[in-house]
Amino acid sequence: MLRLDQVHPLLSGNKWYKLHLNLQAARECGYPTVLSFGGAYSNHLYALAAAGKLFGFRTIGVIRGEILQPLNPTLAFAQEQGMELHAVSRTDYRDKTSPEFLAELTERFGACHVIPEGGGNEAGVLGCTEIASSLEWSAEAKDRLVTLACGTGATMAGIIAGLTVPCQTTGFSVLKGGEFLQQQVLDFLRTVEAPDPGSWHINTQWHFGGYARSTPELLAFIHDFTERTGIPLEPVYTGKMMYGLYAMLAAGEIARGSEIIAIHTGGIHVRASLARDWAD
Numbered sequence: 001m002l003r004l005d006q007v008h009p010l011l012s013g014n015k016w017y018k019l020h021l022n023l024q025a026a027r028e029c030g031y032p033t034v035l036s037f038g039g040a041y042s043n044h045l046y047a048l049a050a051a052g053k054l055f056g057f058r059t060i061g062v063i064r065g066e067i068l069q070p071l072n073p074t075l076a077f078a079q080e081q082g083m084e085l086h087a088v089s090r091t092d093y094r095d096k097t098s099p100e101f102l103a104e105l106t107e108r109f110g111a112c113h114v115i116p117e118g119g120g121n122e123a124g125v126l127g128c129t130e131i132a133s134s135l136e137w138s139a140e141a142k143d144r145l146v147t148l149a150c151g152t153g154a155t156m157a158g159i160i161a162g163l164t165v166p167c168q169t170t171g172f173s174v175l176k177g178g179e180f181l182q183q184q185v186l187d188f189l190r191t192v193e194a195p196d197p198g199s200w201h202i203n204t205q206w207h208f209g210g211y212a213r214s215t216p217e218l219l220a221f222i223h224d225f226t227e228r229t230g231i232p233l234e235p236v237y238t239g240k241m242m243y244g245l246y247a248m249l250a251a252g253e254i255a256r257g258s259e260i261i262a263i264h265t266g267g268i269h270v271r272a273s274l275a276r277d278w279a280d
């Protein structure tokens with residue numbers, strides 16, 4: 001397992017890879033403010049808030065729907081890091097890439113570097129190519145397989161674009177109806193002008209009811225996995241990916257002797273911040 005959850009105590013997981021070239025671009029353009037979008041449980045806004053504090057950017061989080069008080073652990077953390085939270089209605093949020101809406105935001109917050117929801121722009125995908133450089137295979141590896149959880153497919157596209165050895169990549173959709181990810185990964189590959197190696201696949205089977213939904217079976221699997229390995233997983237992304245990988249192994253869908261690297265994309269901070277609250 002490639003533990004991206006351990007790269008930094010706050011900037012953990014794939015979100016940091018999507019952010020760092022964006023922050024570099026903001027700095028180069030002289031923008032002191034970085035603005036992005038997300039739901040109330042966005043790992044992306046969580047990472048952006050932490051990065052803003054660490055690297056001296058003002059950050060704005062445009063939140064889909066109402067901001068409920070008391071703030072949930074994700075938003076409480078973001079605010080603690082200095083992120084300004086700005087709620088917009090679900091209807092306005094759907095419009096968030098329109099020039100009029102962006103003009104309104106710039107009028108309100110001043111000139112800012114805007115990162116799309118989830119961090120999946122060109123700089124975000126390019127940043128994720130570095131994840132591929134961290135993959136270490138044994139010299140005798142013949143069939144290589146990389147697995148990861150997919151929300152937008154940006155991280156997966158970055159990894160595919162960054163691979164330097166022949167390798168299969170399987171992305172597990174954490175959303176119901178994840179078939180759209182096929183096209184999305186292709187689009188992200190095109191964004192960074194990477195060829196499509198064709199050696200990748202989206203598994204749409206293990207969404208457990210949809211985004212952020214789970215079942216007792218998934219939760220039991222996560223509990224058991226963590227007991228046995230000491231590796232924390234969460235039910236939104238990494239738990240579904242590991243469940244799906246085990247299911248593929250059990251069904252004999254992975255060639256015998258394959259070398260597999262599962263990517264732990266992070267996202268376990270919600271647990272960490274809950275644990276911190278309990279400790280206080």
Ligand SMILES: *Cc1c(COP(=O)(O)O)cnc(C)c1O
Pocket residue numbers: 013014015043044118149150151152153154155156237238265266267268
């Ligand atoms: C956001 C996220 C993903 C999905 O990344 P995409 O690039 O949107 O596919 C996977 N795992 C975790 C923990 C995440 O926070």
